[in-house]
Amino acid sequence: MINEYKLVADSYECAELQHKETKVKVSGTDIYMTVSKFVLTIPYKNHIIRIENEYGASNPGKLEMKLKKGFLPNFEVRSQSHLKNIFLIKKKRFVIDCSNLQYKLLIEEWIANSGMETIAKENLFEPHIRLEKRDGSQSIVTEYHLQLKDKIGGLKAMVQFYKNCVDGL
Structure with a gap:
């Protein structure tokens, strides 16, 4: 997995990769589990996209970017339930909540152009994306589970979505 993350880091200009492995004792047992954490920072037009992916017990992934300008x-983007998608004629993988219709349409376009729809169709890829306001600034935060087949494809698609957001500002 480390080699795949190195290739991802190498594919973005000035990206930095950190990797740390720790042994964690499983509660109530004498068993130790290896937890591998990857932190990738990707600069893009005066913004920093920060990715934290952890493999081990729960396999959470998180992307975050503070908006500088x-x-x-x-807005909030959630995955459409797979069961619901079976019965829908128009197959949409994501539900977008945004009171501003113009931005809702833009977000749909950013998702389509990022490749997230394709990854979601082929994998169990269910990111939860939202805009958070903290200390007078805005951040885009994405949480997702890493138990999908194309982990790197999902990561690259989300990075592209973040870049699309910056380009659309």
């Missing part, structure tokens, strides 16, 4: 209205 511009403004986005509150």
Whole structure:
């Protein structure tokens, strides 16, 4: 897995990769589990996209980027349930909540152009993306589970979505 992350880091200009492995004792047992954490920072147009992916017990992934300029209205992107998608004629993998219709359409376009729809169709890829306001600034935060077949494809698609957001500011 380390080699795949090195290739990802090498594919983005000035990206930095950190990797740390720790042994964690499984609660109530004498068993130790290896937890591998990857932190990748990717600069893009005066913004920093920070990715934290942890492999081991729960396999969480998180992307975050503080917006340095511009403004986005509150939005949230959730995955459509696979069961619901079976019965829908128009197969949409993501549900977008945004009170501003213009931005909702833009977010749909950013998702389509990022490749997230394709990854979601082929994998159990269910990111939860939201805009957070903290200390007078805005951040885009994505949480997702790493138990999908194409982990690197999902990561690259989300990075592209973040880049699309910056370009759209």
